[in-house]
Amino acid sequence: MEGAFLRFYVHENARHRHALLWEWLLEQANRMGIRGGSAFRAMAGFGRHHVLYENHFFELAGTLTVEVEFIVTPEEARRLLELVEREKIRVFYAHIPARFGVLNPDADDPPGTAVDLENP
Template identity: 80%
Template structure:
């Protein structure tokens, strides 16, 4: 399947409509019928202000990044990005083309036949 890898980088304590933004984003994607999504908390990192944040002290609670990611169709990615614009949410994201599939797929899995290494599947 051809689609998109869509990842958002959010502040751990960032909120929207009274909810943590990473939680709100997962809920919205679920309501839109996405097949899945995940949130991961960073151990350390820095952003555009070049200030290093590490998960060592209680005082830093809420200053680290949460990555929220989805493997989606291009149409799903556009719908979610449009929703964030409509809700006036400022968030950094990466939107990358992705080829994905399932090994040993079930009958309800969307999957392309696997090609031999170096060959493109049809």
């Protein structure tokens, strides 16, 4: 299937509607029927202000980034991005074209998700 790799970069302590933003994003995507999403806490990184943050000291808790990512169809990407925009959440994201599928699908997999190895 053709789709997108959609990744949001959020501060680990950022909140929206009284929930951690990374949790809120996962919950909203789940409610929309997106098949899966993950959140990963960074070990180190820097942003637009070029300040390097590393996970070495307790006092830096809350300053690192959480990457929240989804592999989605174009329609799912559009709906999720529109939701974030409608909620007026300021967030940096990456939207990258992706080809995805399931090798050896079972009966529970949605139609059309099987990978065609002859035409990858």
